[in-house]
Amino acid sequence: MDLLNNIKAFLQYYLGAKTYYNLHSPRIYEFITNTLEDDRSYYAFDKIEEIRTHLLQDNTSLQILDLGAGSKTSKEKTRTIKEIASSALSPSYQCKLLFRIVQYLKPRHILELGTSLGISTMYLAEGNTKAKLTSIEGSQAIADIALRNFSYLKQTQIKLKVGNFDEILPNILPQIENLDLVYIDGNHQYEPTIKYFEMILPYLNENSLVIFDDIYWSKEMSQAWQEIKASNSVSQTIDLYFFGLVMFKQDFKEKQDHKITYSTLKPWQKYIPS
Numbered sequence: 001m002d003l004l005n006n007i008k009a010f011l012q013y014y015l016g017a018k019t020y021y022n023l024h025s026p027r028i029y030e031f032i033t034n035t036l037e038d039d040r041s042y043y044a045f046d047k048i049e050e051i052r053t054h055l056l057q058d059n060t061s062l063q064i065l066d067l068g069a070g071s072k073t074s075k076e077k078t079r080t081i082k083e084i085a086s087s088a089l090s091p092s093y094q095c096k097l098l099f100r101i102v103q104y105l106k107p108r109h110i111l112e113l114g115t116s117l118g119i120s121t122m123y124l125a126e127g128n129t130k131a132k133l134t135s136i137e138g139s140q141a142i143a144d145i146a147l148r149n150f151s152y153l154k155q156t157q158i159k160l161k162v163g164n165f166d167e168i169l170p171n172i173l174p175q176i177e178n179l180d181l182v183y184i185d186g187n188h189q190y191e192p193t194i195k196y197f198e199m200i201l202p203y204l205n206e207n208s209l210v211i212f213d214d215i216y217w218s219k220e221m222s223q224a225w226q227e228i229k230a231s232n233s234v235s236q237t238i239d240l241y242f243f244g245l246v247m248f249k250q251d252f253k254e255k256q257d258h259k260i261t262y263s264t265l266k267p268w269q270k271y272i273p274s
């Protein structure tokens, strides 16, 4: 994480952000009202947060393979489950937003890059139990814990693929029909982020939504986010600071980037443990 870049990006976001009342697009307004501005709680949230609490107390050591942005020094590392749970997982307010997005959009097939221990995956799955969900994780030891969690919640619709995104994506993308939602939460570096975006683009439809996690995590990620927004295929983007949402429906003359602030979630919660 690049703290200076983070602070600068947050100030830019915050000073430029508007509430959803100022939106001119009825489609985006509806989307925000039904996702960001929805503060209902669900039984599923409690079940998944209970699992997170157990993971946060689990001292079991795992031998993990780090294929992501933290892999510059050594790829093999030993980490306890509680260390992974406290550093790598999306906080509950972000996961609840993922659930609401799935609940509202009802995607037919969801693809997640970066399963980790399965917390965000379980929220995505609970949002619409009829959706097919494919999630990819590079580390077998971490994936095994995620699988244990999915089976505890009896989430049989999740297909977990273990391996490097770069190798798995070309094999699975042609087999996925109706790729309506993609959540990219792994390998937060410039080149891989652009590469994964370009790899999935041909498989999306005009109603698909792609969510990028940690768009301002580093200068590299900020740069990747700027380029993704500028892509010809992109019509609208929603910048929530912690997530960047990308839409493709060409129903506007001009590309639009909405920096949104909202009442139920506060972006600075990112820096407060959930």
Ligand SMILES: C[S@@+](CC[C@H](N)C(=O)[O-])C[C@H]1O[C@@H](n2cnc3c(N)ncnc32)[C@H](O)[C@@H]1O
Pocket (backbone or CB within 6 Å): 065, 066, 067, 068, 069, 088, 089, 090, 091, 113, 114, 115, 116, 117, 118, 119, 120, 121, 136, 137, 138, 139, 142, 163, 164, 165, 166, 185, 186, 187
């Ligand atoms: C931030 S964590 C995902 C957290 C999870 N989505 C959640 O919120 O519960 C990112 C995960 O992506 C995996 N990863 C990173 N780069 C990868 C790559 N190139 N191929 C496969 N997995 C990768 C890491 O092993 C790590 O478990």
